[in-house]
Amino acid sequence: MDAVRRTAPGRRARGGRRTAAGAGAAAVLVLAGACAADPPGTGAALRTLAATVGATPSPAGTAADGAIPDGTTLSPFDDGAPAVRNLDKPLLEALRRAAGDARERGVEMTVTSGWRSKAYQQRLLDRAVARYGSVEQARQFVNTPEKSAHVTGRAVDIGPTAADDWLIRNGARYGLCQVYANEMWHFELLTAPGGTCPAQLPDAAG
Template sequence: MTRHDPSSPSARRTFPGSLLALAALGALLVAALATWQPPFPSSRSSGDDAPLDGAPRASAVTGAVVVVVQNRNDRYAEGSVPAGVTVFDDQFAAVANLDADLLAALRRAATAAADDGLRLEVNSGWRSAAHQERLLEKAIAERGSAEEAARWVATPETSPHVSGDAVDIGGAGAGWLAVHGAGHGLCQVYDNEPWHFELREYAATDGCPATYADPSRDPRMQQ
């Protein structure tokens, strides 16, 4: 049997080729990491559908590769929610920071809705003033004027979301609440926002008040 001599010229010639192969593989991995973005969810509410506040907030450096990281916890702390959050998920500030009476009414309604096979999912609830300001700026940019934006997004000073007095309910849950919400003191407020509900405790006996065409017609928005 002939043994291979690692010191022979033929053996030495294969070693640089291995190094080149490893270097090429490393370059591919670096390129992949440099372009990778984490698949974070986005909000879906009436004015809250921008992906995680736009610009990245932090970066982690590994060797020569910079991996961009967006901090979901910061976003959630300001009132955004991922898909599927219900009125019982008070680990999210959007739910936990709602007015206590509003939240209690929502949970009573959600229990009743569950008997009909529906979930009351929160698209937006409480929001920080800073988050509300960003939503307003976004609406002005998209709709072309402050006057048109006011039909959809309130200022931080007037928004019932900032005070914790409003919630946006998603999907079929909003339709169920439009029909059954008054019995729990929950009322639709604006014709153009059928997802937006606020607490009107007298509605259980007196019914919900007339709705406004849009937020710009609401006297509370004129402060």
Template sequence: MVVIAAITAALRYQPWNSSSAAPPSSSSAAPPSKAPRREKHGALGKAGGVVPDGVTVFDDAIPAVADLDPDLLKALRRAATDVADDGVEFYVNSGRRAPEYQNQLLREAVSKYGSEVEAARWIATAATSPHVSGDAVDLGHSDATTWLSEHGAEFGLCPIHKNEPWHYELRPEAIDHGCPRMYADPTQDPRMQQ
């Protein structure tokens, strides 16, 4: 029941693209494009971290990609190049975010879930979010996250939270030792305790 409730909550939180008939069916599906958020966060725009549809890890014109940590971006591009011949592309649904954008996402999550405690399972504060520092990326589509779940450690790319299979961060030690154990959600991640 707990697993079903967590999956249901995760699926309800995703900002499904209005062009999609239904949310992705795979539990490893990444959040779809941010088209609905773009309208909602238009004032923040691309400079704040909003990512338009179809952006890949190679799109330097998009600040959410270009402003990622250089080592993270390099690892993402190496992995994306490695799998490109298999027809898999790494689409970026969220990358580096301005603190204002992170705070807006948190306010929306509090409104949606009814409390800061519940919202914290999905959105970190601007002070603790690795998206604000450029140290995290949310990827799509499910073929990319499925491939990364199997091969990401070879590039130092690791999923961090079980409830966010699209969220990846750089862990260079994973190349030799494998990815660290994932936290259930951001509330279990010691970096989020502030």
């Protein structure tokens, strides 16, 4: 995913990320964009971090793990990819209804991360711990396999920004809610269609 895209709008970078002690400006931007939704072990977030610290990125998971290759996205209607196919059925159905309606209004929705295997989630967390120096720091951005809603197929990350904006405004019609204030792309089925979404948590550690 595009860490810059995710951190450019003010609301996505709000909160404590910009003031994280000991982090440089570039690293802070990466941190803000590289949370449970798109951990720093994948995609552009990793490349950005690698460019910052001189590390060499390597794949953290395969398609069978639910990983989505760099530079690619999936359609919510793609049944061939485990990342989509293994989503919890009610979430997937709600997502597809929303994606269909969004498309009719000219907004194309893509899945940037969906279901993840436990092993993949653990590797993402391990990488984050190695990079940020502690489990506590890493947990602000990457959940444990036991806690990640991606592992149970009950969370999906959506892009691009226009689709995130659309889903934030309209998701509750389908029961889809933004969960974390620092992740405008991460949605879960948390209310009935037309219901009210619960208050957002500040981040994945909240």
